[in-house]
Amino acid sequence: MAQQGVQVISVEPGSLAEEAGIRPGDTLLEIHGEAVLDQLSYQYLVSREDEATLRVRRPDGSTFEAWVENGGEGIGVDLAQDEVRVCRQNCVFCFVHQMPKGFRKSLYLKDEDIRLSFLYGHFTTLSSSDDAELDRIVRERLSPIHVSVHATEPAARIRVVGNPREGDILRKIDRLLAGGIDVHTQAVVAPGLNDGAIWQRTLDDLWARRREGRGSVLSLSCVPVGLTAHRDGLPFVQDVDPAFAREWALRWKPEVRRLAAANDGEPWLLLADEWFTRAGLEVPGRAFYSRSWAQLENGVGLVRRFLEHSRRFLRSPRAQGFKGRRVLLLTGPSFAPTLSRVAAELNRAVGSQLRVVAAKNFSFGESVTVAGLLCGADLKYAAHADRDDQGGRADWVDAVAVPSSSLRTHTGPTDQYTLRGVVVREEGTFLDDLTLPQLATDLGVPTVPSGANLSHLLDHLEAADRGAFRGGALQSAFHTAGLNQPQGAYNP
Numbered sequence: 001m002a003q004q005g006v007q008v009i010s011v012e013p014g015s016l017a018e019e020a021g022i023r024p025g026d027t028l029l030e031i032h033g034e035a036v037l038d039q040l041s042y043q044y045l046v047s048r049e050d051e052a053t054l055r056v057r058r059p060d061g062s063t064f065e066a067w068v069e070n071g072g073e074g075i076g077v078d079l080a081q082d083e084v085r086v087c088r089q090n091c092v093f094c095f096v097h098q099m100p101k102g103f104r105k106s107l108y109l110k111d112e113d114i115r116l117s118f119l120y121g122h123f124t125t126l127s128s129s130d131d132a133e134l135d136r137i138v139r140e141r142l143s144p145i146h147v148s149v150h151a152t153e154p155a156a157r158i159r160v161v162g163n164p165r166e167g168d169i170l171r172k173i174d175r176l177l178a179g180g181i182d183v184h185t186q187a188v189v190a191p192g193l194n195d196g197a198i199w200q201r202t203l204d205d206l207w208a209r210r211r212e213g214r215g216s217v218l219s220l221s222c223v224p225v226g227l228t229a230h231r232d233g234l235p236f237v238q239d240v241d242p243a244f245a246r247e248w249a250l251r252w253k254p255e256v257r258r259l260a261a262a263n264d265g266e267p268w269l270l271l272a273d274e275w276f277t278r279a280g281l282e283v284p285g286r287a288f289y290s291r292s293w294a295q296l297e298n299g300v301g302l303v304r305r306f307l308e309h310s311r312r313f314l315r316s317p318r319a320q321g322f323k324g325r326r327v328l329l330l331t332g333p334s335f336a337p338t339l340s341r342v343a344a345e346l347n348r349a350v351g352s353q354l355r356v357v358a359a360k361n362f363s364f365g366e367s368v369t370v371a372g373l374l375c376g377a378d379l380k381y382a383a384h385a386d387r388d389d390q391g392g393r394a395d396w397v398d399a400v401a402v403p404s405s406s407l408r409t410h411t412g413p414t415d416q417y418t419l420r421g422v423v424v425r426e427e428g429t430f431l432d433d434l435t436l437p438q439l440a441t442d443l444g445v446p447t448v449p450s451g452a453n454l455s456h457l458l459d460h461l462e463a464a465d466r467g468a469f470r471g472g473a474l475q476s477a478f479h480t481a482g483l484n485q486p487q488g489a490y491n492p
């Protein structure tokens, strides 16, 4: 783990920390005699008891002990941000390895951090986690944790993660389960790599580890592999084409229902939306997805949730806010059919003129169809092409909406942690560094993020009506959740 101790950045006036003589620049070394590893372990340690004995190091190297009666609360310090931990694996379908060259540095960061897995649902292969770290997860009750299993058959797993020491993922999972930690799991599936009997064994092994009470495998999602056009020098991986996706969706859909029935009605096996969108199939109904929408960020249930929200929205008086609006909605090809259908219903219901255009991803390659990986240049190209198609008038639409998920700060949401030497971009910048205000200026019409649903979209259009783009700058706080499938599906 990180070096022992976490530096104090500031001390709240009148706080317990100030009373205890702690000053900015000191380092919190231990609480209750246990090492403070990072912010998460600080929170765990201070909350454990009503009082705490602290060991602190001054900048000159001297140390002292202090005792505080904190009632299980924080002691009034701001601590230095933790650095995200970087992965040293070599997964055959690692998305970072398939990035086009020349993007900003933060996009090439391979994060693999159990803290992000616990806090934000990132998946970790656990390849960087030794036994001491697994024990830390148990000790600090970092549950549930999200684990990329990919395959439980050792030789197959080694092929997938590219690390000969990481074949036995079940040993690590069992250690966590025995310690009472719940685990959400996923397998990114590629034809000929970990499908067939390997997948069946993965499913069986993980299902056998589902149990009542603590220490259970809570879910297993399967996600089709995502490949870009930038695989020069990388091992061959077979893509999931529409026929394979269709076969998979139809084969495993009944199994989702069968296992849910044996799991008190709660879906346990989860099929990512992309199986259906790639196959051109309708996504299943609400009962197909877990009650808590587990693994939504992994692309499981986003389309269904959007449709559910749209159904309610269309019946609400607020839908009238779209009346008369001419809006171009840009999205990725995988979400475009769903969005088109909803836009047509809205147009019929309230007299709006929403049009959906599927933007091709020239930056990553046309095989990439998710909205979250569209770059500013792709969206700009699609909007210009649409304007030309519509006669070339400067006011061809009242506004353009771009996918919120394409405005993320990173291919994975690691901006909560510092990235050594990397400047994290401001909100409103696409993956290729084009900003939303720049795109709006280029298009000459208000250009807004889509938000996660029609209600968000209307909020953004109304904000644009009020001049949220005054001076070319984005002056309004937008909903930042993605309307479309996030690229999380690519983050094993």
Ligand code: SF4
Residues within 6 Å of the ligand: 087, 088, 089, 090, 091, 093, 094, 095, 096, 110, 111, 112, 125, 161, 491, 492
């Ligand atoms: S897919 Fe994840 S674990 Fe694998 S190499 Fe890439 S960042 Fe590391």
